[in-house]
Each structure stands twice: as structure tokens, then as C-alpha cells.
Ligand SMILES: [Zn+2]
């Protein structure tokens with residue numbers, strides 16, 4: 149049992165960290181710079197920890213930039229306000245994502261103007277049913293070996309679809325439930341303390357107010373774990389946070 153809990157927790161948080169740190173804060177928003185060797189390392193680790201649910205960074209980033217430009221309007225690729233449930237929103241997002249990955253759909257140049265990390269070989273290898281299937285086989289194998297009873301197998305689908313599940317939780321609840329620090333045009337919200345399980349990503353309202361600020365927390369009780377790790381990585385010179393983000397608080401909450 150301990151092995152399964154450990155495996156699930158590690159997979160959840162490692163996937164989430166690279167989702168937030170690399171796909172979101174680097175590929176989509178360029179909140180920091182990294183030397184090419186480090187960029188490749190983060191890219192590789194994102195693929196490895198997401199495994200069967202690897203999200204190709206360039207497609208993710210384009211889609212996410214669209215989310216900010218059209219937040220909670222009909223052109224938003226995943227606004228919860230246009231779908232009857234989280235499942236339909238996920239399916240719609242998956243269709244847009246897949247169109248960009250395969251090249252069937254060409255994104256508006258506005259969303260490709262900024263730098264996009266691309267590693268063609270790894271994208272092709274990772275976004276491939278055989279590779280995805282192998283990861284799934286490893287997850288199942290681990291459960292066969294360590295799960296004490298059948299009920300634990302119910303966790304397996306979360307491993308299979310880890311990346312999209314975490315994305316859907318953030319996109320659905322982050323634009324539906326919680327409180328707001330800022331009155332802005334979209335429906336973005338902040339959630340705490342549960343937001344801690346999503347490593348800062350559920351502070352959507354703070355993030356939409358200042359999309360280039362690497363720190364998603366504003367108030368004393370808001371903790372952005374990903375950003376705290378990024379500060380350590382900056383100190384160790386693994387990444388270089390863009391100077392504006394070194395400010396502890398970039399803006400004070402506005403009066404509602
Ligand atoms: Zn959002």
C-alpha cells in the first residue's frame with residue numbers, strides 16, 4: 149500500500165510541477181530564461197513524468213496563449229462557462245490540442261510570435277500511441293506488483309490521463325469556484341487552501357490579472373509552491389527569472 153501511495157503522490161506532484169513550471173510558466177509565458185541544456189532537461193523531464201499523457205509543449209503553449217487572449221469568451225479553448233460539464237470541456241480542449249499537434253490546424257500568428265520550445269524528435273516519440281501504451285503498461289505493472297487489493301486499480305486512469313486531468317481541474321475550478329482579489333473581465337477565481345494541491349495553479353484570478361508575473365500568490369495565506377521552487381532554482385542559477393518577477397509583491401490587491 150505504501151508503495152502505491154508513494155507512486156501516486158510522486159506521479160501527481162512531479163507531473164504537476166513540470167506542467168506548471170515548464171509548460172505553463174516557460175513554454176506559454178516565458179517567465180524565466182534557461183540555458184539550452186537546461187531547457188532540454190526540463191523538456192525531457194516533462195515528457196518522462198507526464199508519460200502516457202505527455203502534452204506537446206508548442207501546442208500546449210499556443211492553446212494557453214489563446215486562453216489568456218480570449219479568457220471566458222467563446223473563443224477560449226476551455227472556458228467552463230460554455231460547457232455543461234468538465235468532461236465536455238476536456239474533450240473540446242483535446243480536439244483543439246490535437247489539431248495543433250498534427251498540424252491540421254494552424255494557430256493564429258499572434259500566438260506563435262513569442263518563443264516556443266520545440267524538440268521535434270521527442271514530440272514525435274512522446275506523442276505516439278506505442279510510447280503512450282508502454283507507459284500505461286508500466287503503470288499497470290506497478291499496480292499488479294504492489295496494489296494490495298483490486299480497489300486501488302481505480303486510481304490507474306488518473307495515471308493514464310494525469311496531464312489533461314490536472315489541466316481540466318485548473319481550468320474548470322479556477323474559473324468557477326473561489327474568491328477574487330481583482331475585478332477583471334473574465335471569471336477567473338482563486339482557491340485556497342486546496343489550491344496548494346495544485347501547486348499555485350489555482351490562483352487563476354491573480355494570474356489572469358498579471359499573466360507575466362511568475363508568482364501567482366498575492367496574499368499572506370496564498371502559497372505558490374511552484375514559484376517557491378523556482379526562486380530556489382534561480383538562486384542556484386539553474387533558471388533566470390525575469391527581473392520584474394523578483395519583486396516579492398508586484399501589485400497590491402485592488403479594492404473590489
Ligand atoms: Zn485561466
Ligand SMILES: [Zn+2]
Nearest residue numbers: 176212355359
Ligand atoms: Zn497562464
